[in-house]
Amino acid sequence: MSNSHDTYFIPEPSRWPIVGTLSLFTTFIGGSMFLNGYSSGPYVLALGILAVCYMFFGWFADVIKESMGGNYNKQVDISFRWGMSWFIFSEVMFFAAFFGALFYIRVFSVPWLGGEGAGFVTHMFLWPDFDAVWPLLTTPDMSLANVESSYIAIKDVIPAFDVPLVNTILLLSSGVTITLAHHALKKDHRAPLCWWLAATVLLGFVFVYFQIGEYAHAYHELDLTMKSGVYGSTFFMLTGFHGFHVTMGATMILVILFRSMKGHFSSKDHFAFEGVAWYWHFVDVVWLGLYVFVYWI
Amino acid sequence: MSVDKLKRTVLGLIAVSLFFVSGVVLAEYPLNLTEGVTPTSQKVYDLHMTIFYIVTVIGIAVFAVMTWSIFHHRKSKGAVPAQFHHSTFAEITWTIIPILILVGMAIPATKTLVFMEQTGDAEMTLKVTGYQWKWKYDYLDEDISFFSSLAAADNEARQLNSGIDPSTIENYLKNVDNPIVLPVDTKIRILTTAADVIHSWWVPDLGWKRDAIPGYINDNWTYIEEPGVYRGKCTELCGKDHGFMPIVVHAVSKEDYVTWVAEKKAEQAAASSGKDMTMAELMEKGKTVYGTNCAACHMPNGEGGAAFPALAGSAIATGDVANHVDIVVNGSKNNPMMQAFGQQLNDADLAAVITYERNAWGNDTGDMVQPSDVKAARK
Amino acid sequence: MNDAAVHDDHHDHDHKPTGIGRWLFSTNHKDIGTMYLVFSLFMFFVGGAMALVIRAELFQPGMQFVDPQFFNSMTTVHALVMIFGALMPAGVGLANWMIPIMIGAPDMAMPRMNNMSFWILPFAFTLLLSTFFMPGGAPAGGWTMYPPLVLQLGDGFPFLIFAVHFLGISSIMGAINIIATVFNMRAPGMTFMRLPLFVWTWIITAFLLIASMPVLAGAVTMLLTDKFFGTAFFDAAGGGDPLLFQHVFWFFGHPEVYILVLPSFGIISQIIPTFARKPLFGYASMVYATASIAFLSFFVWAHHMFAVGMPLTGELFFMYATMAIAVPTGVKIFNWTATMWKGSMTFETPMLFSIGVLFMFSIGGFSGLMMGITPVDFQYHDTYFIVAHFHYVIVPGIIYGVIAGVYYWLPKWTGVMYDEKLGKLHFWLSTISVNVLFFPMHFIGLAGMPRRIPDYSTQFADWNAIISIGGFVFGLSQLILVWVVIKCARGDGEKATDQVWESAHGLEFTLPSPPPFHSFTTPPVVTDATAHS
Numbered sequence A: 001m002s003n004s005h006d007t008y009f010i011p012e013p014s015r016w017p018i019v020g021t022l023s024l025f026t027t028f029i030g031g032s033m034f035l036n037g038y039s040s041g042p043y044v045l046a047l048g049i050l051a052v053c054y055m056f057f058g059w060f061a062d063v064i065k066e067s068m069g070g071n072y073n074k075q076v077d078i079s080f081r082w083g084m085s086w087f088i089f090s091e092v093m094f095f096a097a098f099f100g101a102l103f104y105i106r107v108f109s110v111p112w113l114g115g116e117g118a119g120f121v122t123h124m125f126l127w128p129d130f131d132a133v134w135p136l137l138t139t140p141d142m143s144l145a146n147v148e149s150s151y152i153a154i155k156d157v158i159p160a161f162d163v164p165l166v167n168t169i170l171l172l173s174s175g176v177t178i179t180l181a182h183h184a185l186k187k188d189h190r191a192p193l194c195w196w197l198a199a200t201v202l203l204g205f206v207f208v209y210f211q212i213g214e215y216a217h218a219y220h221e222l223d224l225t226m227k228s229g230v231y232g233s234t235f236f237m238l239t240g241f242h243g244f245h246v247t248m249g250a251t252m253i254l255v256i257l258f259r260s261m262k263g264h265f266s267s268k269d270h271f272a273f274e275g276v277a278w279y280w281h282f283v284d285v286v287w288l289g290l291y292v293f294v295y296w297i
Numbered sequence B: 001m002s003v004d005k006l007k008r009t010v011l012g013l014i015a016v017s018l019f020f021v022s023g024v025v026l027a028e029y030p031l032n033l034t035e036g037v038t039p040t041s042q043k044v045y046d047l048h049m050t051i052f053y054i055v056t057v058i059g060i061a062v063f064a065v066m067t068w069s070i071f072h073h074r075k076s077k078g079a080v081p082a083q084f085h086h087s088t089f090a091e092i093t094w095t096i097i098p099i100l101i102l103v104g105m106a107i108p109a110t111k112t113l114v115f116m117e118q119t120g121d122a123e124m125t126l127k128v129t130g131y132q133w134k135w136k137y138d139y140l141d142e143d144i145s146f147f148s149s150l151a152a153a154d155n156e157a158r159q160l161n162s163g164i165d166p167s168t169i170e171n172y173l174k175n176v177d178n179p180i181v182l183p184v185d186t187k188i189r190i191l192t193t194a195a196d197v198i199h200s201w202w203v204p205d206l207g208w209k210r211d212a213i214p215g216y217i218n219d220n221w222t223y224i225e226e227p228g229v230y231r232g233k234c235t236e237l238c239g240k241d242h243g244f245m246p247i248v249v250h251a252v253s254k255e256d257y258v259t260w261v262a263e264k265k266a267e268q269a270a271a272s273s274g275k276d277m278t279m280a281e282l283m284e285k286g287k288t289v290y291g292t293n294c295a296a297c298h299m300p301n302g303e304g305g306a307a308f309p310a311l312a313g314s315a316i317a318t319g320d321v322a323n324h325v326d327i328v329v330n331g332s333k334n335n336p337m338m339q340a341f342g343q344q345l346n347d348a349d350l351a352a353v354i355t356y357e358r359n360a361w362g363n364d365t366g367d368m369v370q371p372s373d374v375k376a377a378r379k
Numbered sequence C: 001m002n003d004a005a006v007h008d009d010h011h012d013h014d015h016k017p018t019g020i021g022r023w024l025f026s027t028n029h030k031d032i033g034t035m036y037l038v039f040s041l042f043m044f045f046v047g048g049a050m051a052l053v054i055r056a057e058l059f060q061p062g063m064q065f066v067d068p069q070f071f072n073s074m075t076t077v078h079a080l081v082m083i084f085g086a087l088m089p090a091g092v093g094l095a096n097w098m099i100p101i102m103i104g105a106p107d108m109a110m111p112r113m114n115n116m117s118f119w120i121l122p123f124a125f126t127l128l129l130s131t132f133f134m135p136g137g138a139p140a141g142g143w144t145m146y147p148p149l150v151l152q153l154g155d156g157f158p159f160l161i162f163a164v165h166f167l168g169i170s171s172i173m174g175a176i177n178i179i180a181t182v183f184n185m186r187a188p189g190m191t192f193m194r195l196p197l198f199v200w201t202w203i204i205t206a207f208l209l210i211a212s213m214p215v216l217a218g219a220v221t222m223l224l225t226d227k228f229f230g231t232a233f234f235d236a237a238g239g240g241d242p243l244l245f246q247h248v249f250w251f252f253g254h255p256e257v258y259i260l261v262l263p264s265f266g267i268i269s270q271i272i273p274t275f276a277r278k279p280l281f282g283y284a285s286m287v288y289a290t291a292s293i294a295f296l297s298f299f300v301w302a303h304h305m306f307a308v309g310m311p312l313t314g315e316l317f318f319m320y321a322t323m324a325i326a327v328p329t330g331v332k333i334f335n336w337t338a339t340m341w342k343g344s345m346t347f348e349t350p351m352l353f354s355i356g357v358l359f360m361f362s363i364g365g366f367s368g369l370m371m372g373i374t375p376v377d378f379q380y381h382d383t384y385f386i387v388a389h390f391h392y393v394i395v396p397g398i399i400y401g402v403i404a405g406v407y408y409w410l411p412k413w414t415g416v417m418y419d420e421k422l423g424k425l426h427f428w429l430s431t432i433s434v435n436v437l438f439f440p441m442h443f444i445g446l447a448g449m450p451r452r453i454p455d456y457s458t459q460f461a462d463w464n465a466i467i468s469i470g471g472f473v474f475g476l477s478q479l480i481l482v483w484v485v486i487k488c489a490r491g492d493g494e495k496a497t498d499q500v501w502e503s504a505h506g507l508e509f510t511l512p513s514p515p516p517f518h519s520f521t522t523p524p525v526v527t528d529a530t531a532h533s
């Protein structure tokens, strides 16, 4: 194909998309089998996830090869930018669904169950002894005398000014380190670029490490679990998906670190770096929302 | 040209006759919303008609312009295309006028809505609870409480390939075993909720429907002005037999209502007295209870279905009586579909249905279960 | 840029890949577009076959063919297949084929991702349809998947959820691709206000997709954890609320209906000017109206939930917001009417279907407006009046738009004219039967027939029989479309010119019919004279 620097690069037919589709397909089947209690489920699931990793590896290897081969002109670069920004926006909307759920529960459903406003009759007839407080340590069905609750009472919640505060500081500093890395890259200073990136990765993984510790603490000492009613539900859904995104982001930065070490980026041409940095900032901002609305107020 | 004229005449005729036909048809079949029997339903009907007329007029106007240009601005008639492609004046006009029309619609709509939300000052309260697939009614001021399910005849006819012609049943699928009775000229508060999934309680003649949501209670009211029988349905998809949980309201005079309350109370007292019954009594009652409560899953002939065990010849229905009473009264631990019927049926009904199951379809155990046995088994 | 030059330029690279690999590994927007369209047509028949099962059962009172649980599965899967398998892929397919050509681009911005967006679809539907063979059967809780009912589904449950996730991934990738393509790949001179309206409606649709599909993913994820991990989002006993799901679902669901309809609006905005031989009236206001519809669509979701018992202020807010949508939609209808006004019209099949949209979409819009009036919706809600409303906006509103687009561009795609006689027959048979099918639903709905029921009271028997007959005739009429398409694909017909239609405008009509494998490797230059359709 005639791909000089001024025409838009159209890739040759590629097997990665179909590999990606099939591996996701396998993952979903495995996941479903696992959830339905089939003993072979976990194996199929693992196979699917491995295949997904293989796909990412292969696909990005092609992209990197093309990029290094000078196939991408300015316009292709801009396409990637549009793509990455709107992908991040779609992630924002994904989190918006869970934040929306949190707000709905805090502003409407729990107060209603406690008898506020439109919930007056609900409270009177169905949950007369339920006390609407947030954080919700005991669920409405625990307030009923002769009903066995399907949930677990929470002993205590995680205080905001403890590990979560440390984690906030960690993530905020990682936002700074990745910006410093970017500045270094813009000046083509390879060594500081790599060091700052390494610092970012480290901060990210330490964050994840602390969060795992926090989860263990919550499960073992506080009885704060997914099964602890709606407080536990929102808590783990939001922090869980966030933690997953931090892990992904940190892994992506790790890849960027290796590529930087190999000298893949130049001060002018480093979209991959920027895309990952945007993603990292997004993860950061979500955390701030979490910190304020899940832990703090 | 004459061909065109012919076309136009024919079209005109069709349009006019449609208009008249629809008028006639409207009078004979129920093609339109009911006017209902409450102040709310009246207001809602009027609002419906007003808005219907408004959109019809807009529709006719817009369609007339389209039709006109379709007939007159066609190439075959030698029309030469104009080249205009915008007009600020026209565009502003057809933004403003619809806004004004909409404001005109919003005013009566808001008034009606505000009127409908006034649940205060009720003289009595009826609590409605949706179950898969029946309704439970609690008269909160009278201590009356009962379940209401699709009547047995309808239930039999609606089975797959039942061979029964639905048109032989009057008000097919709109009959229940225990209708609710309500007094006229009384402001009645109706609370809706559900025990399992979301249902929705709708009697068109009352002028509204409201979802019955598990764990929450909705607050509504009605004021029936004319005695009569009003029928409705569950209108929120609630699983397999969503189509088969009707509502029947008997609106009666205030005096008749008082009489009915007294009768119903006496009946309930008798049922919970724990008096022993004869085999014949048990079997007869049991058959009805089975038809309305159990046949939906276990089938009228006790053969069960894909996900539901057969009772004919089943280990439980022919084995130890205590186990049988337990699963019916307290439900199955393995499968929530088999609910704890102890919460829904009284002792007499339960005794009857268990006896029936143990003696019908070739389960000839000869066992009798009495209301007192059921009472003992309740947890 | 003259045509011959474009042609020559392309000849060298016009080496199509061959064999199955051409389709499996494709990075070509036309091939991918074709696959989307074929898949969509196939799914239309799958979903249609389910609709016919529904109509057969409802032909007369009593239960004749299926048990109630299976009936509910038919309703549910019919809707999911039609919406996610037939309509959305049809829109994306047309976008794939036409957008790069219409804006003068060589291909979509990210061709490999484009391939994946397509190939996900057949596998996602494999997940969904395989549930028919599982213990507990296929989803039967309605396409709206309301908890707690949907949580009663058996082994099929996780498959349903993951199928929705899978479809969401596909849609988001497709939407991102379209945005990147339009924003970044326009030919010189193709300014935003020169974009064909089909492209405009698609950018706005793409934004709607990116903003709403992830929310659906979030909603079904909460269903999954409620079922398998003991969370309490939708359970009052744990402090949650079943209505929370409905809010989140409809926050996606209402924009979704405009995702379906906007591309169709775009298509008829291309077609009407062509056959009226007159420029589109009010181009700018069309763009603004489309954007307003999209914007408003995020603030009306609870009009699907009037009967759940919201506080009064909520009901009023959502009523007013819903009514407001009639204004920009009205602007569009009036603009199309004004485009036809004083034109010089001919009525080839694409034009007939477009005019069908104008009339019948409006009917559906009017009933939509009636349902937006909260106090009256308490009566309409969950009756066949609703079913009538949305099938009017969907079938003669959207499906007609898509069919119009297919007839309009089929000669461009295949290089041969379709059979006009068959096209007209298709239109008239469809139009008569679609009204026999959906119009009486208004009556039985108002008279009190709830939706989602497998059996009904005898008072509704006559109309249901008529409706079912309409349904079967409409369904069979669609086989004509298949025949027309097959004939063109086999090259059986008159050779189409480059311009295809006497007064067609736009870049797609400067390319040969069929266009070369790679459309514009050297971008054309667009001026005011060549812009606008």
Ligand code: HEA
Residues within 6 Å of the ligand: B055, B058, B062, B098, B099, B101, B102, C144, C257, C258, C260, C261, C303, C304, C305, C322, C323, C325, C326, C329, C330, C331, C333, C361, C362, C363, C364, C365, C366, C367, C368, C369, C371, C372, C373, C377, C380, C381, C382, C386, C389, C390, C393, C394, C398
């Ligand atoms: C593509 C699909 C599509 C489109 C375009 C629309 C368009 C509209 N819809 Fe519809 N709708 C659905 C698909 C669609 N809908 C579906 C699938 C459901 C059911 C979901 C389910 O429960 O399964 C539904 C349900 C639904 C409900 C819920 C009903 C209920 O369940 O109780 C409501 C309520 O307000 C509603 C309203 C509207 C309105 C006001 C519009 C407006 O956009 C219409 C605007 C158009 C016009 C008004 C006509 C043209 C205008 C003029 C000629 C101008 C002048 C007019 C006036 C000033 C009156 N729709």
Ligand code: HEA
Residues within 6 Å of the ligand: C044, C045, C046, C047, C048, C049, C051, C052, C054, C055, C075, C076, C078, C079, C080, C082, C083, C087, C141, C142, C143, C144, C387, C391, C394, C395, C399, C437, C451, C452, C453, C454, C471, C474, C475, C476, C478, C479
């Ligand atoms: C999105 C698009 C869409 C489309 C195109 C349609 C098209 C049709 N729909 Fe659909 N429908 C919905 C979306 C759609 N519907 C939705 C969202 C619901 C609500 C679901 C819910 O409540 O959850 C619904 C519900 C719904 C109901 C109500 C069910 C109920 O409440 O229980 C009915 C009943 O008549 C119905 C009928 C039809 C018919 C007859 C068509 C016809 O237009 C179909 C045309 C038929 C064909 C195209 C068939 C062609 C087939 C052959 C010729 C033979 C077979 C051949 C092969 C298999 C190869 N639909």
Ligand code: CUA
Residues within 6 Å of the ligand: B130, B131, B133, B198, B199, B200, B234, B235, B236, B237, B238, B239, B241, B242, B243, B245
């Ligand atoms: Cu109960 Cu539908």
Ligand SMILES: [Cu+2]
Residues within 6 Å of the ligand: C253, C254, C257, C300, C301, C303, C304
């Ligand atoms: Cu809507």
